[in-house]
Amino acid sequence: MAGLLRRGLFVALHHALGQGSYSVCRPALPAVLLGARRTKKTWPVSFPQEELKKRLTPAQYHVTQERGTESAFTGGLTLNKDEGTYTCVVCSTPLFSSDTKFDSGSGWPSFFDLMKEESITVTDDFSYGMHRVEATCSQCGAHLGHLFEDGPRPTGKRYCINSASLGFQAKDATSSTSEGGAAGSSASDGKTEL
Structure with a gap:
């Protein structure tokens, strides 16, 4: 009903x-009327919006906080083949291992499994007159992308994730790396590079 x-x-x-x-x-x-039906009102980790606007690039902020989407084949991590861990760019929660990344041909980083089942929250998304399943960080609520049921075995899942919502920590690196594979953050403005 x-x-x-x-x-x-x-x-x-x-x-x-x-x-x-x-x-x-x-x-x-407006996306507020059509978007995801998030049932969680508070997240375990939260940041003031002003802090996020200073810390994140405009693209990262748009994707993670305003549920935006980067253009296909433009994200710095789409073609990344390095071994390591993909994290939430907002709160650094580990999300995906490079072992589960695959080339879906979609133009966005795609993964067939999570590092931990509880690392991502999924909710119904009715934006643009269709039903999809939105994937958000379970710790801070950052929009990551969407989950589809057309992935490879063994899970059959495809987590289609925006590069702008991800950080990357190389397997042999001792410090976190930002989206796009560049180490650390930009020296000029302190924002994560795209």
Whole structure:
């Protein structure tokens, strides 16, 4: 029943804004109305938005805090083949091992399994008039990407993740590396490099 009410509300709002048929046109409604149904109101780790705006690059902030998406094949970690650990760029929680990364051809880093089952929270995402499963960091709530059920064996899962939401720690490195594989952070502004 709730699904029918949500769909009815979506159709009514969509038509009221002159967007035509919801199944054909991409909606112009705010993501707040159409986006993920996050049930968790607080996260174990939180940061003031002003701190995040200073610490993250504009692309990292847009992806992780505003549920943005980087363009396909533009992220610095998409083609990364180094051994190591992929972490949340916001809170450094370990998310994926390079052992589970694969080339999905999608243009975004793709993984078939998590380092720990509890490292990512998944929720329904109804943005753009379709149903997807959003993947967020379970510690800080940062938007990472989406989970699809078309990955390789043994899990059959494909975590399609934005490079801008990831940090990378090389297996042999002693310090964290930022998205794109560059060590540390930019000396000029202290922001993580893209």
